[in-house]
Amino acid sequence: MASRGRSGRATGRGRGRDYEPRSGPSSTSVWSSRGRDVPDQSRQPASHSQQEVPPPSTSSSVLQVQQLGREMEEKFSLHRPDSGRLPPKRPGFGKIGMTCYVKANHFIVEVADKDFFHYDVNIAPEVASKGVCRAIISELVRLYGESHLGKRTPAYDGRKSLYTAGPLPFKSKDFVVLLSEKDGGASSSKRGDRKFKVTLKYASQLDMYHLRQLLQGVQSDNNPQDIIQVLDTVLRHMPSSDYTVVGRSFFHPSLCISDDPRSGRGDLSDGLEYWRGYYQSLRPTQLGLSLNIDLSARAFFDPILVTEFVQKHFYRDMSRPLSDQDRIKVKKALRGVKVHLVHLQHSRSYKITGISNRPASQTMFTLDDKKTTISVAQYFHEKYKVIVKHPNLPCLQAGSDSKPIYLPMEFCKIVEGQRYTKKLNEKQVTNLLRATCQRPNERENGIQKIVKANKFKEVPIVNEFGMTISSELARVPARVLPAPILNYHPSGKEVIVDPRMGQWNMINKKMINGARVDAWACINFSTKLNRNVPYDFCNELVSMCNSKGMAFNRSPILDIKFANPNQIEKALTEVHKESMKELASNNCPHKQLQLLIIILPDMGGSYGLLSNLDNFSSNFVLVVLDFYHKKKFIFLILDHFYTGRIKRKCETELGIVSQCCQPRQAVKMQKQYCENVSLKINVKIGGRNSVLDAAVHKKIPFLTDKVTIVFGADVTHPQPGDDSSPSIAAVVASMDWPEVTKYRCLISAQSHREEIIEDLYKRDPNEQGSVHKSMIMDHLKAFRRSTGLKPDRIIFYRDGVSEGQFSQVLLYEVDAIRKACASLQPGYLPPITFVVVQKRHHTRFFPENNRRDMMDRSGNILPGTVVDRGICHPSEFDFFLNSHAGIQGTSRPAHYHVLYDENNFTADGLQMLTNSLCYTYARCTRAVSLVPPAYYAHLAAFRARYYIEGDGSDSGSSSGSHRIQEGVAQLRHLPAVKDNVMNVMFFC
Structure with missing residues (x-):
């Protein structure tokens, strides 16, 4: 049978002794003395570094050890990574593997060496919409560009910042702008125009020095992000005016990626459609500044009648009245959506704020004479000579609760171009994936079409700021790393496997440790x-x-x-x-x-x-x-x-x-x-399917030379629209060495949408010196119980962190790992390497000249392709790894960025280790796109979401029991996973 307790051992019939995991210690003490928790030395590797702890002889010595541990932790805290610490410099470039070239969806940007000027923007009355703000500044430039702005074309970010390529003829100036309702200046005035006071005030002068230093590979505390922001705003100026902006992406039905003019939009079903678009971001790279452009698609409301939307979205028979529950669902789906009236030739838009409690035939209001009370259905018949065909349906409500405006659903049409932000159902997700799934050559051609359509050379503001954008995809050097050799059980016909094209099969093979x-x-x-x-x-x-x-x-x-x-x-x-x-x-x-x-x-x-x-x-x-x-x-x-x-x-x-x-x-x-x-x-x-041959023979640098534990961590957040559910953190850790194939998982609920993992190490505020919860300590203890060894090295793969959160993660999570180690034993500080893994980026690689020998069956670059030159960071330790073979669409490489490295990894060392681990994923006989520890953490965090959402309730609900009080979400309880389940890979 498989034992899932202290040892995690799983042996079956006819197992070869060389492949059996080592038995664990018999004592429940973790860092205890020799002779009590160290397993049979005959079953241990021939040589490894193993730290021992002197046995505590008296209770007083135990107290002394605890006190010393606290002192060591406090001492360490003085030297923890601080917010100003920089990630490690690149230790050189990798050399292992077959060299080749690939094309990347990056376009090199050259910038003239000139100063730029930053002006603060204040608009009164305050405007929330970026689109309206842009319309106001656009009107200001049209009115005053020649007379007051020195004929300059400013770049505006839609909020508080405006940039120019030269100084304006004033330090501060006020302007008055009238914006018509059709441009976004919604007004209750009969004229439909709204007056805005715009103040432009000089803020700073920006030069290119620090950006030049960064691009030359010089690390500095002076982050040139401000100048990159200026240039990025310039490149986004034109598309922000012409297209619908969603984050860093632009969408419009006219953005076609093929010769079919209708390909810019399509049906998603159930009242939604998709618009095609593209993502755009300016990034510093070794080649200089590059513009990363990738194809995208998003869900939008179909511009149809509201009654048609309700019928499609909720599968409703519109001849029947809505129940109270149905009315709540419709209100939730349509709140904030803009509509216009179809029975009027020129109708303003209205934003839906609610749904009436009664149907249109019974929703009453008082006319302007303050005497006559009339139903909405009757009013529309008398006022506009139209008959409400669905008087049993409630009305849409615009305006405020104190001054509501009631509109019959059947006369309201959804305004085009509104993004749908809630969770898509399965059919819609399938349709969206089908629309965005493109073979590499199709995606490459579509990106080229977008760049050609943007005509950067002809955009006045781009030229005014001295920018030149290449029209060709960047050509960057790459290497194809060799696939690792895998070991299966000697009783099978095939024991040694050399994967081809990132995949293999189980024919004639037996699991290395069958449970x-x-x-x-x-x-x-x-x-x-x-x-x-x-x-x-x-x-x-x-x-x-x-x-x-x-x-x-x-x-x-x-x-x-x-x-x-x-x-x-x-x-x-x-x-x-x-x-x-x-x-x-x-x-x-x-x-x-x-x-x-x-x-x-x-x-x-x-x-x-x-x-x-x-x-x-x-x-x-x-x-x-x-x-x-x-x-x-x-x-x-x-x-x-x-x-x-x-x-x-x-x-x-x-x-x-x-x-x-x-x-x-x-x-x-x-x-x-x-x-x-x-x-x-x-x-x-509790078994194992296969192991790396190099791990068995201890030939993997930075993994098998000394006892190493590998962590993976991820945090999943609630679906869009959910304002109360907790975020869920999952941390997995390897429980065998040197094979590193078995993992144990811990999960924890934390604050709503909090990315930093709170329970890596946490002290109880009510008990001085008491550790409240520590996922790291728990895993280190379990590793000791499973292997009888104490880790001499920690490798931590962290998924889901954006670049803007790097400094926070470096400050808090690395610090938590060090504190957890120091709390286990005074002076126990194994060197840490902390690597952020990113899949939600937009870099794609394409085989150069469509060479068949440099692509797999799907037309993607070969599995094992690694890129650490060209479009990578100018000075920091990062690389892109396409470890897997493509199945359909264009492969997305994983981006690995080292934030902390006390193990002094070489480029080849980390790249080869990461690529080899991608062949140890337990659920299939393929190399996966994400290093397994991070992959497992993602699966576990996603699984835990079902523990609190498993009752079928709408995760976007804001019911009273989950409401937000004073801006802080009340955490729902996350049930604990039973020990016997937690100690095996239940998430697979």
């Missing part, structure tokens, strides 16, 4: 499957697991249970209770169920929703769920309703590891599917 499964069960919730299908499927799956090296009992401890899909929790509880009773009566060595198999619901023939449920599996439970539905939007509900409840029940209440399987796959019983599931089951029970 043992004695106690398992199966639940079938399907009402459509033939009764013998679950039995046949389980037999096929168990046979596959055994053929791949596991020791899997062919008989479940209970007969397969056929349960009601509407009683999920009850069925899971009953199986758990019955299995515990059966295990006790048979004197089984296992005290609890190891695995529960769950076959998921039949979804009326559509299985798209179920495709991701496997990501949320725990101990082995085979559950088959079935559900009849008649409405399409039930898919979104079921995704949360079933998956959340199953995983939360199994992992946080019952302590069961489960494996969810799709009913259509249970019917097909394909060997490839069973093989993939067996890989997940093995690591969930």
Whole structure:
């Protein structure tokens, strides 16, 4: 069987001794003395650095050690990374691998050496909309450009800053601008114009010196971000006026990436459409300033009648009145959306603020004579000679609650160009991905079309600021790193595997450490499957697991249970209770169920929703769920309703590891599917599928030369529109060495949308010197229990951090790691390397000249391609790694940026280590695009979201129980994962 306690050991039948993980210590003490927690030395590697702690002999000595630990921590705190500390300089460039060239979607920008001038902008009355602010400044330039601005064309950021390529003829000046309603100056005046007072005041003069220094690779505390901001604003000036701006991207139906003029927009279903556009950002690189341009697409409201939107979005029969619950949903979907009236030739726009409580035929208001009370339906008939065809529907409300303006839905049309910011359903996500999924050559051509359409050479403001933008994609040197050799079990026909094109298979191979499964069960919730299908499927799956090296009992401890899909929790509880009773009566060595198999619901023939449920599996439970539905939007509900409840029940209440399987796959019983599931089951029970050959032979620099623990961390945030749910942090850590394939996970809820991980190390404010919670300490203790060793090196891969948060992460998270180490033992400060991993960037690489020998089957660059020259940071230690083979669309390389390095990594050392780890991902026989520790942390954090959202409630809800008080979200409780589940890779 697989033991998931102190050692994490998982051995099966016929295991080779050289491949068995080392047994763990018997003592519960972590940093205790030799002879009590150090495992059999005959099972340890021949040589490694192992620090020992003198045994405490008396209680007073224990107190002395604790006091010394606190002193060491305080001493360390004086030398922690401060906000002014710079990331390490690049230690050189990598040399390993086949050299080649690739094209990057970066366009080199040259800038004349001249000074720029910054002016503060104040607009009164204050305006919230950037679009309206831009319209005001545009009108100011049109009116006063020749007479008062010295004929200069200023660049405006839409907020408080305006830049010019030369000084204006004043230090401070006030201007008056009238803006018409059609330009955004909404007004209650009959003329429709609104008066604004604009004050321009000189702020500073900016030169290019510090930017030149940065581009030459000189590190300095003087960040030239202000001058980069000026140049970025200049390049965004024209598209900001012509297109819809969303963050750093621009969208418009006219932005076509093909010869079809209609390709700029498309249907997303359910009242939404997508607009094509592009992302644009100015970045400092080794080649100089570069303009990063990438294709994009976003969801927008379809410019249709509100009644049509409600019908499509909520699948409503518009002849029936809305219930109170329906009315709340419509209000939430449409609040803040602008509409205009279709029965009037010239109608102003209105912003929806609410929905009336009564239908249009019963919503009453008083006319201007203060005497006559009339319904909205009657008013529109008498005033505009139009008949309200849906008098049973509520009205849209514009204006304030004290002075509401009621508008019948059927006369209101949604204004074009409004972005949809809420969560998309499955069908919409699929349509959006289909629209944006482009082969590399198509994406490259589309980017070239965007650059050509922008005509930077002909834009006056770009020329005025002395900027020249290349029209060709940057050509940068790259290298293709060799794939690592993988080891499987010696009893298989193939023991050594040399992956080709980033992938391999399990044919003739056996898992390096197959887990043992004695106690398992199966639940079938399907009402459509033939009764013998679950039995046949389980037999096929168990046979596959055994053929791949596991020791899997062919008989479940209970007969397969056929349960009601509407009683999920009850069925899971009953199986758990019955299995515990059966295990006790048979004197089984296992005290609890190891695995529960769950076959998921039949979804009326559509299985798209179920495709991701496997990501949320725990101990082995085979559950088959079935559900009849008649409405399409039930898919979104079921995704949360079933998956959340199953995983939360199994992992946080019952302590069961489960494996969810799709009913259509249970019917097909394909060997490839069973093989993939067996890989997940093995690591969930505590086994290992494969290991790096170089790790076994201790030939991986910076990993196997001394005891090393590898961490991965990520934070997931609530969906857009959710203003109360907590953010969830997940930290995983390797539990074996030198193989580094097993990981343990800890999760924690923290403040709403807080990116910094709060529980890496936290002291209890009520108890002096007491550690309240420390995920780092917990993992280090578990590593010691699992291996009998104490880490001499820490490598930390951190996902999800943007460049603007680098300094915060360096200040707080690295500091927390050091404090956690110092708290375990005085003087224990293993060197740390902290690497930020980024996937949400817009750099893409394309094979040069479409060379077939330099691309994979999908047309993407080869797996293992690394870029650390050209478009990387001028001085800091970063690189792009495309570790995986493309499947469809254009591959997105991962960007690795070293923020802290006490291990003195070389470029080759970190690049080769990271690329090799990408071949150890447990769930498939492919190299993955993200280093596995960070990938696992992402999966675990996403899984934990289901623990608090598993009840199917709308995550965007702002119900009273989750309301924000004084600007601070009240954290929802995150159930704790049971220990036996937490200590295995349940998130796989």
